[in-house]
Amino acid sequence: MAIKRVAGLLLLGMSGLALAQTSAPKPKYGPWGVDYSSMDKATKPGDDFFRYAEGSWLKTAPIAPDKARAGYNYDMPDESEAEVRKLVEEAGPAPADPKMRRITDFYGAWMDQAGIEARGTAPLKPWLGRIAAIKTTNQLVALMAEPGFASPINIGVSPNSKDPTHYTVDTGQARLGLPTRDYYLLPDAKYVAYRKAYRDYIIHIQELAGIPDAAAKADAIIALETKLAQDQWTPEARRDPVKTYNPMDRAALTKLAPQFDWTPVLARIGLGKMPIVVVAEPSAVTAAGKAIAATPLATWKDWMTFRFISDHAQYLPKAFDDTRFGFYSRTMQDVQAQAERWKRGVRLLNDYLGEAVGQLYAQHHWTADTDKQMTELIGDLRAAYKEKIDNAAWMDEPTRKEALAKLASFDPRIGHPAKYIDYSSMTVSRTDPLGNAIAAEDFQWKLELSRLPKPVDRGLWDMNVQEVNAYYNPLMNQVTFPAAILQPPFFDPAADPAVNYGETGATIGHEMGHGFDDEGRQFDAQGKLRDWWTKESADRYTAHAQKLVAQFNGYEPIPGVHIKGELTLGENLGDLGGLEAAYAAYRRYVSRHGEPPVIDGYTGDQRFFIAYAQSWQGKAREGALRAQLLSNPHSPEEYRVNGIVRNMDAWYAAFGVKPGDKLYLAPEDRVHVW
Incomplete structure (x- = not known):
């Protein structure tokens, strides 16, 4: 019997994060935070906004032979993995610190290919x-x-x-x-x-x-x-x-x-x-x-x-390893080559000693300034959500009161845990990678058992500090942003505020929105599974949601394989509601600081939506895309852009989208979460 059933809702493939503004440093990407070279300006925004924002990249960017996908969300982990490798290899084969020795022994046993072959x-x-x-x-x-x-x-x-x-x-x-x-x-x-x-x-x-x-x-x-x-x-x-x-x-x-x-x-x-x-x-x-x-x-x-x-x-020996790769990666997902050995070793460290590695990572790659800026942006999103809830026409007063209580109890975590898992009871051998894997699984099970008689620790994390991702946990009403995602292109203090809100704001809004999607809304302010909605509010919300299900059911990324609208509903609601809240937060920012100037021919609202679209830069091999469509609750990136913005009135106004444009939806057919 497998021993771990993960609680919470994990988001796979996050949008970009950025915040704050300063005239001194330059953004890493383009003159104001997005990459002009990725765009295809010959594509009409109202026909295919995804390709307008990154069509040139889609045409020219390769998928690495050892990957099933390409794009910011899939390439950024390369940097995190390289940073972890540097920390581990610089420690040497036998560091005096027992915490570090456990990491280097686990990694060293994996890297000892000659020893693995000899043991057969x-x-x-x-x-x-x-x-x-x-x-x-x-x-x-x-x-x-x-x-x-x-x-x-x-x-x-x-x-x-x-x-x-x-x-x-x-x-x-x-x-x-x-x-x-x-x-x-x-x-x-x-x-x-x-x-x-x-x-x-x-x-x-x-x-x-x-x-x-x-x-x-x-x-x-x-x-x-x-x-x-x-x-x-x-x-x-x-x-x-x-x-x-x-x-x-x-x-x-x-x-x-x-x-x-x-x-x-x-x-x-x-x-x-x-x-x-x-x-x-x-x-x-x-x-x-x-x-x-x-x-x-x-x-x-x-x-x-x-x-x-x-x-x-x-x-096990290379013949076993290659055979598994040949089926699960090459045949099933069309991946052409194994990742380098060191990369796979770092991923195993992240799987089995993730918080020990994360503690090292945070010491080198986290700053108090990042914490401060993220806290400010989350405050704007919280205010935007309050305004949305106060004015949601489909929500009656009893439901609205409960929704505001849930928003008030919302708990954001940024960067790294306050305390880390203690792995000192886990035995690691320098010469037995298989035994190390079993020992790690046994350690994890005993760790869970040790927690069982105690109250739930709200400080625990379900994601590593060095992971380029984020998640919402409905049982804790928490959203978590690890340190690794809070860096360019996902976090850039020098970017234009419109970019910050279109990328960072939409991401935070997405995660907060999970508290009110079709699944998360069934948990109350304390995280209890409880139906706190009146029937009238639930019926009106469901009617909106089913329209979004119908829209996504109609998308066919692979001939004969459609997006499953019911399966992806929660993430699609998170994307749409999060973008609505992020736009509202951006307009709050504008109301305080004044209407932004036009930059390189783009208005502030246009920059907001282009940034959102570029944050979902991505492409996949057919096998990986097929597997995603069958079982993953996240829609492919193209539809997280085109399928979402076509429901946003502000997007129509920003780009002059009119009837006859391919993405145009009549106002009565647009879905508004808020």
């Missing part, structure tokens, strides 16, 4: 031996519950949605070998080819490990996963926080899926004293239990063996 498959033997020793279904389920081993269900610890001051145990469906259930079930030739390639991959991984009858075992494994996929919930259904909150005692759990032997299994992994478990997808858990009983024990053992090798292939 020997590091696998104790782990695969535990699978081979299974004699009963109860033993099978017990091993599935341990860190490092695959299971058809997850068990984790997270804040309780109905009482976010305390932790609860939760369980639900787990990931399978293919990215989503659609890859098992869709009949199109493309997915048939993916399934064939997956079968070949399973065979090859087993053959590398010296496992006999690889083809027959691969067929049984795929049949098992296909049956599990048929009963799993869709990504859209899993977004519903009410339907995925099903607290059950032991009797109810046993009735739901008796095959999992809940009482001894939970006791074995340290959860025996927890009387209630929250089940996210009950029907999928029931189906997984039935599969435990209906599938031969030998097939389950073959599945666990394959998954253990596959999930840890990168820690």
